[in-house]
Amino acid sequence: MQAIVKEKRAPGLTVKSVPKPAPGPGEVLIAVRHAGVCGTDLHIADWDPWAQSRIKPPIVVGHEFAGEIQGLGDGVTGLRVGQLVTAEGHIVCGHCLQCRTGNSHICKNTRIIGVDRDGAFAEYIVMPTTNVLTLSGIPTEVGAIMDPMGNAFHTVLTAEIPGSTVFVVGCGPIGCFAVGIARAAGATKVIASDVNPKRLALAEKMGAHVVINAAKEDVVQTVVAETDGEGADVVCEMSGVPSALHQAFASVRLGGRVQLLGIPKGEVPINFADEIIFKGITVYGVIGRRMYQTWHQMRRFLIGGQFDPRPVITHKFPLAKIDEALAVIRSGDAGKVILEIV
Ligand SMILES: [Zn+2]
Numbered sequence: 356m357q358a359i360v361k362e363k364r365a366p367g368l369t370v371k372s373v374p375k376p377a378p379g380p381g382e383v384l385i386a387v388r389h390a391g392v393c394g395t396d397l398h399i400a401d402w403d404p405w406a407q408s409r410i411k412p413p414i415v416v417g418h419e420f421a422g423e424i425q426g427l428g429d430g431v432t433g434l435r436v437g438q439l440v441t442a443e444g445h446i447v448c449g450h451c452l453q454c455r456t457g458n459s460h461i462c463k464n465t466r467i468i469g470v471d472r473d474g475a476f477a478e479y480i481v482m483p484t485t486n487v488l489t490l491s492g493i494p495t496e497v498g499a500i501m502d503p504m505g506n507a508f509h510t511v512l513t514a515e516i517p518g519s520t521v522f523v524v525g526c527g528p529i530g531c532f533a534v535g536i537a538r539a540a541g542a543t544k545v546i547a548s549d550v551n552p553k554r555l556a557l558a559e560k561m562g563a564h565v566v567i568n569a570a571k572e573d574v575v576q577t578v579v580a581e582t583d584g585e586g587a588d589v590v591c592e593m594s595g596v597p598s599a600l601h602q603a604f605a606s607v608r609l610g611g612r613v614q615l616l617g618i619p620k621g622e623v624p625i626n627f628a629d630e631i632i633f634k635g636i637t638v639y640g641v642i643g644r645r646m647y648q649t650w651h652q653m654r655r656f657l658i659g660g661q662f663d664p665r666p667v668i669t670h671k672f673p674l675a676k677i678d679e680a681l682a683v684i685r686s687g688d689a690g691k692v693i694l695e696i697v
Pocket residue numbers: 392393394395418419502503
């Protein structure tokens with residue numbers, strides 16, 4: 356089968372033919388139809404310090420996908436050949452303290468497809484049935500981005516949204532999803548900031564009531580003015596940019612909540628007293644998707660038609676054009692970029 360492979364401990368990705376995998380006991384074979392390309396894949400392609408410490412080539416990359424079940428391993432029940440599915444890409448141990456207390460998203464033994472084992476930028480992938488979710492009418496191009504969309508659902512829905520003012524900091528694909536989810540979940544005002552006008556236009560398309568160009572406007576002043584002088588009830592920090600992190604804490608109201616998803620490149624100095632403690636706020640770190648609460652909520656929002664992520668998909672490429680896909684992500688102007696496998 357054709358696959359995108361990290362072959363060597365050096366920059367670059369290779370499109371090549373590799374053996375088709377076979378499903379073991381409790382696993383299914385999935386023919387991939389669509390796959391999402393994301394920042395993680397860029398880190399692996401560029402062979403940055405994180406990739407050097409984590410990735411053991413050769414490995415098939417890619418972790419966001421949807422496709423059709425084409426084979427069942429021994430003992431598989433409840434799924435059948437021909438079903439359209441996606442999957443949680445974090446494969447967890449099931450026996451650590453976190454897994455046994457309903458917090459598998461922070462399992463200490465997590466193995467991620469396309470990072471720690473063969474991934475989804477291929478014609479076929481094998482997945483444990485525990486991780487597989489049926490699409491039930493959700494198109495595969497949407498199913499393929501339920502992993503990053505799930506991060507946005509996790510970020511937004513672990514805060515109290517109905518009747519709230521929500522400020523989304525950073526309008527990359529996950530930030531734009533968060534805008535639409537906050538609207539769908541009943542936020543009364545959604546404010547979004549970024550420095551890129553194309554991304555702000557996408558956020559507007561996803562339902563932001565107010566967009567702030569952080570390169571030109573005073574972010575904190577605008578948020579405070581738009582929230583009756585209080586600050587936002589909920590702030591979702593999706594950028595990881597140090598200046599934006601400080602804006603997130605300065606924009607949240609007293610007693611509000613800051614959801615942190617964006618990952619800063621290095622250490623960020625913070626004034627704990629003024630930015631967190633004296634404001635009496637709650638800070639929540641978002642990693643992955645709650646298994647499987649986030650997935651069930653997301654499926655219902657999508658199947659019920661409350662939320663449609665498709666305006667955020669701006670580019671589609673065939674598998675062989677992975678370098679072009681990475682280039683548009685690098686440009687900073689793209690929304691979500693997906694690969695069409697079949
Ligand atoms: Zn991703």
